[in-house]
Every structure is written in C-alpha cells, then in structure tokens.
Amino acid sequence: MTKPSSDPRHTLTLRDVSEASGVSEMTVSRVLRNRGDVSPQTREKVLEAARALGYVPNKIAGALASQRVNLVGVVIPSLSNMVFPEVMTGISEVLEGTGLQPVVGVTNYLPDREEKVIYEMLSWRPSGMIVAGLEHSDASRAMLRRAGIPIVEIMDIDGDPIDHAVGISHRRAGRQMAEAIIAAGYRRIAFLGTQMPNDHRARKRLEGFEEALAKAGLQLVDREFYSGGSALLKGREMTAVVLNRTPDVDFLYYSNDMIGAGGLLYCLDKGLDVPGRIGLAGFNGVELLDGLPRKLATMDACRLEIGRKAAEIIAGKASPGAKVELFPKLEPGDTIRPVSGQH
Numbered sequence: 001m002t003k004p005s006s007d008p009r010h011t012l013t014l015r016d017v018s019e020a021s022g023v024s025e026m027t028v029s030r031v032l033r034n035r036g037d038v039s040p041q042t043r044e045k046v047l048e049a050a051r052a053l054g055y056v057p058n059k060i061a062g063a064l065a066s067q068r069v070n071l072v073g074v075v076i077p078s079l080s081n082m083v084f085p086e087v088m089t090g091i092s093e094v095l096e097g098t099g100l101q102p103v104v105g106v107t108n109y110l111p112d113r114e115e116k117v118i119y120e121m122l123s124w125r126p127s128g129m130i131v132a133g134l135e136h137s138d139a140s141r142a143m144l145r146r147a148g149i150p151i152v153e154i155m156d157i158d159g160d161p162i163d164h165a166v167g168i169s170h171r172r173a174g175r176q177m178a179e180a181i182i183a184a185g186y187r188r189i190a191f192l193g194t195q196m197p198n199d200h201r202a203r204k205r206l207e208g209f210e211e212a213l214a215k216a217g218l219q220l221v222d223r224e225f226y227s228g229g230s231a232l233l234k235g236r237e238m239t240a241v242v243l244n245r246t247p248d249v250d251f252l253y254y255s256n257d258m259i260g261a262g263g264l265l266y267c268l269d270k271g272l273d274v275p276g277r278i279g280l281a282g283f284n285g286v287e288l289l290d291g292l293p294r295k296l297a298t299m300d301a302c303r304l305e306i307g308r309k310a311a312e313i314i315a316g317k318a319s320p321g322a323k324v325e326l327f328p329k330l331e332p333g334d335t336i337r338p339v340s341g342q343h
Helices: 014-021 024-033 040-053 083-095 110-121 138-145 168-185 199-217 232-245 255-270 287-293 303-316
Strands: 071-076 101-106 129-130 150-158 164-168 187-195 222-226 251-254 280-283 323-325
Touching: 014 024, 014 040, 014 101, 014 110, 024 040, 071 083, 071 110, 083 101, 083 129, 083 303, 101 110, 101 187, 110 129, 110 138, 129 138, 129 303, 138 187, 150 199, 150 303, 164 168, 164 303, 168 199, 168 251, 168 280, 187 199, 187 255, 232 251, 232 287
Parallel strands: 071 101, 071 129, 129 150, 150 164, 164 323, 187 222, 187 251, 251 280
Antiparallel strands: none
16 A cells, blocks of 8 residues: 655545555545445545544545535625624524535625625635625625526625625614613713724614614714724724713714723723713623623624524525524613513
C-alpha cells in the first residue's frame, strides 16, 4: 500500500483514501457520497481512513452535475449585535442532519458590502440564501431574484420580499411600545438610537413609534443618534447628553437593549427614580441583561424562531408562504410604571 504524500501542501485525493483503506477509488467515492451498496465494515474502513488523513471531499467537483453545493449562504449585518448569533443558532438547529451547511457573511449594514458578499456566495452556487432585511441595492436584488434557489429574507416583514420573508413588523412593534408608554402616563418622551440610513428595522420601529405618539397628540421632545456598536458605554453617554439637554424628559426609548441598559445604569447612578421620575425601554429581549438591578422594558424580536423558520423553508421542511409573520411580546419589566388598576 502506497502512503499518501507527507507534504502538508499536497491536496488529498480519492486515491490517497483508497490506498490508505485498501479499497477501490470507486468504492471510496460511493462511501463518501453516501451512494450505492457498501458493506458496513467497508464503509467504516473508508471513513476511518478519511478521518485519519484529514480528507475533505471536493464538493465543487461533486456538484458539477447538479450545479449546486450543500451550502446555505447566511448574510447578516453584524456579529457584535447579540441578536444575530441567536438567529444563527436557530438556523443551525434546523439544518443539523440535513446535509446543508450554513456559511456566514457579514455586511456591517453597508449596502455595497452586502452586494459583494451576495455576489461571492452566489458564485459558489449554494442551495439557498438567508439574508437579513428587505432593503437591498438594485444589483443585490437582481442577483437574488435570478439565483434560481430559495431566498428567505429575515427579521422584517414590512415590505415586499424577493421570494420569502420571515420576521416581525417593526412598525407594529414601535406602535405597541409607544401605546404602552402613553398608557403608563409618560408624556415627555425622547428616542435614543443608532444612525438609521442603513438600519432599516430600527428606522421602521421609530416610524411606528412616532405614528402612535402623533395619534395621541404627542411628539418626541428630543432624540440622540450614534454610529457604532450597541454598547453599554454608548448608552450611558447618550443618556447623559439627553438629560442634560432636556432635563424634563420623563421617558427614554432606546433602539436596542444594550444602549438601554447603559442608560438604565446611568439613571440609577444619578439616583433617579426609575420608573417613577423616568421610564426606559429597549428592544430585542436580550437575556444577557437579566442580571441588571432593574429589568429593562423590552420586546422579544423572536430571533431564534426566525432562524428556525427560515431554515425550515430552505430545507423544504415547511410550506413556504410569501411572508411568515411572528409576533413579539412586550415585557414591561421594572422600568415602565404599572398602568393604573394593573398590578
């Protein structure tokens, strides 16, 4: 039996596995592609040899006939935002055991970067694509529309999907939060959040929030924006700016829980009565923040379920609809006053 080359730069082939296992290349191919009738003993011998060598099949070569590889492209804006790792968990749970493997591209909320990521992923001819959001450049939309594979846009249903969409209505989420804040008696309300030319979901929540305020004859008394990650420190800094500029604010609505948590810590450090003197709310329902001195009011973005349902569509485990809407639940926590008559 000939030993495979010890040169680490040598690309292993079926012949190397064949020689290491003592069976023909055709049999090795059948085992590795899980095709054909091969005895359990021979199969184990081939798999053990492949494992010992570190052999990885060339899926591109194997995909030439089908023109597809068993990859699912997942395009998300951020890995530092705690929302998206949980979405990935849901996707991975469903794809486990299907033969489909998710691969991730990060866009940093930049449309031109998203275009490049989509182009690179589609060049590998994946079996499906999961893409965050409904807003894309014309070129990205054209590529996805012509890809000939299932496309699932996630996190948002406020718009027209290319193929399928799984998510929540961010406009409705914003309206619901505003209605709860108004019902609790707050009137001097400020918004603190990320710059939103490219964070369309945060923009839609703010639009829904302002719609509900207007319906009640109110409007925001202040707003503060930032660019960069969703950090506790940023939340503290922004809260200080708003309260110094508009000291009679009685409610702070944050675009996400992380800056909301920073704001809560700032208010408690300053000895402010939360939620009596000032109320606060975020968005996303991040469990990491459960250890705060007060439980921040928030809404769960249904991210785990979004990941699962998107992957089910890609894997053919669900009857896809053009839109699959999920409904987040408002958690008032300890930072919104109880509505009179409620306990």
